[in-house]
Amino acid sequence: MGKDKLRRFAAVKDYPNFFEPTIGEVSDMKGKWSEHFGNDHPIVLELGCGKGEYSVGLSRHYPEKNFIGVDIKGARMYIGATEALEEGLTNVAFCRTKIDFINDTFADNEIDEIWLTFSDPQPNKPNKRLTSPNFIEKYRRILKKGGIVHLKTDSDLLFEYTTEEIKEKGYEELLVNWDLYNEMGENLDQMTKDIFHIKTHYEKLFTSRGSVIKYCKFRIS
Numbered sequence: 001m002g003k004d005k006l007r008r009f010a011a012v013k014d015y016p017n018f019f020e021p022t023i024g025e026v027s028d029m030k031g032k033w034s035e036h037f038g039n040d041h042p043i044v045l046e047l048g049c050g051k052g053e054y055s056v057g058l059s060r061h062y063p064e065k066n067f068i069g070v071d072i073k074g075a076r077m078y079i080g081a082t083e084a085l086e087e088g089l090t091n092v093a094f095c096r097t098k099i100d101f102i103n104d105t106f107a108d109n110e111i112d113e114i115w116l117t118f119s120d121p122q123p124n125k126p127n128k129r130l131t132s133p134n135f136i137e138k139y140r141r142i143l144k145k146g147g148i149v150h151l152k153t154d155s156d157l158l159f160e161y162t163t164e165e166i167k168e169k170g171y172e173e174l175l176v177n178w179d180l181y182n183e184m185g186e187n188l189d190q191m192t193k194d195i196f197h198i199k200t201h202y203e204k205l206f207t208s209r210g211s212v213i214k215y216c217k218f219r220i221s
């Protein structure tokens with residue numbers, strides 16, 4: 001790890017909005033995230049949040065919801081965690097863990113929604129895709145009944161795979177959009193448009209290369 005990454009990683013560990021459960025052990029936070037936020041507002045996860053632009057952006061739009069960005073890269077989450085602290089956003093936190101161990105960190109029925117933002121498409125390892133059955137089963141446990149999964153991606157492969165999984169596994173398809181910014185539709189309210197326009201680091205990178213952004217949302221229970 002480079003010097004700056006090490007500095008950021010060390011600094012973020014002392015932040016009040018950053019959590020780092022021991023991987024492979026049940027976290028003290030499991031079932032207690034509402035206590036951290038000091039309210040019983042809905043909790044939304046962003047899995048593979050990177051620098052946390054979506055978690056921070058959503059927390060500004062929805063003060064009545066709580067957001068937790070999850071990633072294994074602490075030095076990346078430092079960016080979002082610092083921004084949230086400087087802005088006084090108390091409804092967003094970050095958690096460094098592997099998504100594979102999400103059931104050690106969040107209790108059954110603790111979560112209301114999950115966002116997957118520009119997840120790695122894992123071309124050669126379908127079982128590692130964040131919308132593969134292996135992960136969906138983990139999400140099913142932590143999501144409340146009727147909880148929603150959102151996927152925003154540049155990847156045709158991941159999007160096609162996910163939309164096929166929705167059909168094959170009988171998840172409830174709520175919206176599938178193969179060209180989000182061109183087909184957003186006039187009937188969306190301004191708030192929803194503003195949310196879609198939150199741009200993560202990877203979204204900016206991929207759109208600068210001409211990628212078309214895709215979005216779907218579905219229910220798994």
Ligand SMILES: C[S@@+](CC[C@H](N)C(=O)[O-])C[C@H]1O[C@@H](n2cnc3c(N)ncnc32)[C@H](O)[C@@H]1O
Pocket residue numbers: 047048049050051052070071072073076097098099100117118119120200201202203
């Ligand atoms: C392509 S980046 C996208 C980051 C961010 N969402 C964005 O749009 O800029 C994928 C992120 O997912 C994280 N990630 C991938 N697999 C993971 C896993 N199994 N557990 C935790 N984080 C993971 C990586 O560390 C990386 O930050």
